[in-house]
Amino acid sequence: MDFLTILDDMEKEENYKSENPDSLKEDKEKTTLEDNIQDSENEKNNEKEPLEKTPEEKIIELEDKVTRTFAEMENQRRRFEKEKEEAYEYGGFIFAKEALNLIDNLERSKKILENDETLKNSEALKKTLEHFDIINKDLISIFLKNNIKPIESLNKKLDPNLHQAMMEIEDDQKEPGTIVQEIQKGFTIKDRLLRPSLVGVSKKSEKRDIKNEENKENLDKK
Numbered sequence: 001m002d003f004l005t006i007l008d009d010m011e012k013e014e015n016y017k018s019e020n021p022d023s024l025k026e027d028k029e030k031t032t033l034e035d036n037i038q039d040s041e042n043e044k045n046n047e048k049e050p051l052e053k054t055p056e057e058k059i060i061e062l063e064d065k066v067t068r069t070f071a072e073m074e075n076q077r078r079r080f081e082k083e084k085e086e087a088y089e090y091g092g093f094i095f096a097k098e099a100l101n102l103i104d105n106l107e108r109s110k111k112i113l114e115n116d117e118t119l120k121n122s123e124a125l126k127k128t129l130e131h132f133d134i135i136n137k138d139l140i141s142i143f144l145k146n147n148i149k150p151i152e153s154l155n156k157k158l159d160p161n162l163h164q165a166m167m168e169i170e171d172d173q174k175e176p177g178t179i180v181q182e183i184q185k186g187f188t189i190k191d192r193l194l195r196p197s198l199v200g201v202s203k204k205s206e207k208r209d210i211k212n213e214e215n216k217e218n219l220d221k222k
Contacts, residue, residue, distance in 0.1 A: 096148050096189050099139075104184065106136050143187070151186040153179045153197045162186060164196040171202035178202045 053061075110132050119125040140150065151162050158165055158177050169180050179199045186197030 092146070093189060093192070093194070096143070096146070096187070096194055099143075100187060100195065103136060103139055106132055106139075147190045148194065149188050151188060151197045153182045153186070153199050155179065158199070158201050162188075162193065162196060163199050165201050166198050167200040168203040169200045170205040172205050174202035176201075176203050 110129060113119055113125055113128060116125075143149070153163060155174075156163075156179050157175075158179060163179060163186065166183055167181075171178075171180050174180055178201060179197075180202045181200035182197060183200065184198040187194040
């Protein structure tokens with residue numbers, strides 16, 4: 001191809017573009033679209049190829065995962081142990097509270113027999129009461145083995161955490177608020193109150209209060 005032919009082709013192309021401006025626009029848009037597609041492919045390639053972590057970074061990441069896993073396992077173990085212990089204690093608490101009815105019924109039966117005029121001072125009553133006492137001691141022994149303990153009340157100061165006062169009894173020999181009668185025995189289970197003791201507490205007699213007031217008035221007059 002000679003030089004004149006090349007010039008002629010170039011001139012024809014220029015004439016075509018000047019006569020068809022839309023063709024030039026399409027060429028530019030095509031070039032821009034191709035560039036955008038290429039940029040998008042480059043970005044995807046960059047996303048597909050992340051930076052490789054160093055061995056030290058991988059070790060740190062693994063140690064962190066292992067630590068978190070062990071911590072979670074330990075929390076689950078503690079939670080399970082707590083739930084198991086609470087379930088055991090709650091079940092034992094309900095059973096123990098129901099079992100106390102046996103002791104209450106034994107005490108009621110014993111008092112009924114003791115107050116029966118037809119049985120008083122009889123050998124049959126004596127033997128029956130002895131059997132009741134043996135059964136009662138056996139029950140208390142079983143309770144003690146399971147950390148169920150009776151509350152000591154008589155001659156103790158009233159403790160609202162352990163005792164419930166049901167009546168006041170005049171007694172000048174005791175300090176006011178001292179337990180002088182046990183109506184129903186109370187119990188604890190593992191240092192937790194199972195039921196309070198129902199008791200009667202001492203108070204000063206009214207005669208003594210009146211006498212003290214008279215003595216006070218006499219002293220004031222003097």
